[in-house]
Amino acid sequence: MKYAELANSGVLEQPVYEPGKPIESVAREYGLDPSKIAKLASNENPFGASPLAIAAAERALKSAHLYPDGSCYQLREKIAEVRGVPLDGIIVGNGSNEIIELLGHAFLRPGDEVVMGERAFIVYKLVSRLFGATPVEVPMPGFCHDVDAMLAAVTERTRLLFVASPNNPTGIANAEADLVRLAESLPEHVIFCLDEAYAEYLDKAPDLRAAISSGRKVICMRTFSKIYGLGGMRVGYAYGDPELISLLQRVRQPFNVNLIAQAAATAALGDDSFLEMCRRENSNGRKLLCEGLQELGFDTYGGSANFVLSNVGNGGLVFEHLQKRGIIVRPLVPYGMSEYVRITIGRPEENQRLLEIFAKLVEDGLVVIAR
Numbered sequence: 315m316k317y318a319e320l321a322n323s324g325v326l327e328q329p330v331y332e333p334g335k336p337i338e339s340v341a342r343e344y345g346l347d348p349s350k351i352a353k354l355a356s357n358e359n360p361f362g363a364s365p366l367a368i369a370a371a372e373r374a375l376k377s378a379h380l381y382p383d384g385s386c387y388q389l390r391e392k393i394a395e396v397r398g399v400p401l402d403g404i405i406v407g408n409g410s411n412e413i414i415e416l417l418g419h420a421f422l423r424p425g426d427e428v429v430m431g432e433r434a435f436i437v438y439k440l441v442s443r444l445f446g447a448t449p450v451e452v453p454m455p456g457f458c459h460d461v462d463a464m465l466a467a468v469t470e471r472t473r474l475l476f477v478a479s480p481n482n483p484t485g486i487a488n489a490e491a492d493l494v495r496l497a498e499s500l501p502e503h504v505i506f507c508l509d510e511a512y513a514e515y516l517d518k519a520p521d522l523r524a525a526i527s528s529g530r531k532v533i534c535m536r537t538f539s540k541i542y543g544l545g546g547m548r549v550g551y552a553y554g555d556p557e558l559i560s561l562l563q564r565v566r567q568p569f570n571v572n573l574i575a576q577a578a579a580t581a582a583l584g585d586d587s588f589l590e591m592c593r594r595e596n597s598n599g600r601k602l603l604c605e606g607l608q609e610l611g612f613d614t615y616g617g618s619a620n621f622v623l624s625n626v627g628n629g630g631l632v633f634e635h636l637q638k639r640g641i642i643v644r645p646l647v648p649y650g651m652s653e654y655v656r657i658t659i660g661r662p663e664e665n666q667r668l669l670e671i672f673a674k675l676v677e678d679g680l681v682v683i684a685r
């Protein structure tokens with residue numbers, strides 16, 4: 315008997331997440347020096363992590379034989395202070411991806427519906443399917459979440475509704491007024507899950523705390539993987555009504571966030587100057603990349619976060635060409651966007667190199683502009 319015959323129904327149909335390609339595997343494949351490869355594929359922070367976070371992680375290593383504080387008390391205390399939310403309204407996860415899954419554990423049954431944008435972060439769909447729920451994908455004109463269309467897609471069976479703002483992979487953010495209206499218009503049986511993975515890159519992040527305290531069903535998720543530069547540590551968190559958070563606390567593993575990650579994340583939250591530097595560099599890099607790509611004739615979209623979406627005609631082809639030359643970007647076939655690539659904004663020299671390679675590809679006729 316095959317294992318597949320023993321598997322739970324749904325496992326065989328479960329799509330597999332395709333992550334950005336790791337530097338080491340590209341180095342092996344193309345015989346390149348890994349230190350010369352730029353990974354602009356997973357929206358990681360090209361400046362690394364805050365030195366304060368690294369120092370805290372090193373100190374925490376000495377306690378690696380101890381189990382972590384499963385409740386992440388110190389980290390939650392720091393989050394409470396920085397975000398201005400109550401301690402019992404915060405849960406920490408092994409990346410915010412874990413929190414998306416916890417929402418599934420707590421709220422999704424087979425046959426339920428989950429409303430999401432058709433070009434939204436793909437994990438919402440994967441988690442919905444995992445719990446036998448039906449992803450209801452709503453068109454996104456101009457690559458932006460359409461709040462009214464999403465509201466119209468809600469039925470009696472809807473339990474969760476996801477919006478990422480700024481969205482990945484389109485890079486477009488919704489206005490605060492739109493998000494507040496969504497929070498206020500949803501029926502009582504639907505939880506609005508706002509994914510704020512890139513909120514720190516906005517000039518002013520939308521604020522749904524008033525909606526939460528007035529009793530609207532909203533949960534906001536954040537991560538340490540992006541501007542805080544701790545993607546490898548796996549820490550994210552969510553804040554919302556303490557009753558909702560306590561349900562999520564029940565379905566997580568007892569020690570879901572390791573001790574080193576907790577220490578690093580706590581210290582990262584206190585390093586404002588690192589955050590400021592990353593924000594400034596990101597906005598300079600975005601301008602350079604967008605203008606450079608547009609000069610070469612490529613359309614660029616979004617740009618509220620730390621990446622640029624560009625229509626390059628054939629995303630897979632451009633991905634291959636760039637990879638051969640030591641730059642990893644993200645093709646978007648799993649998102650149904652085969653003409654596009656998503657490029658994480660890198661360090662100044664990486665952005666420059668990317669534009670030079672692009673210019674050469676166009677000059678050599680290896681990449682043909684779609685329009």
Ligand SMILES: *Cc1c(COP(=O)(O)O)cnc(C)c1O
Nearest residue numbers: 409410411435482511537539550
């Ligand atoms: C990167 C990203 C996350 C963060 O995932 P982690 O599990 O915290 O690393 C969440 N949502 C979106 C939309 C993202 O792009």
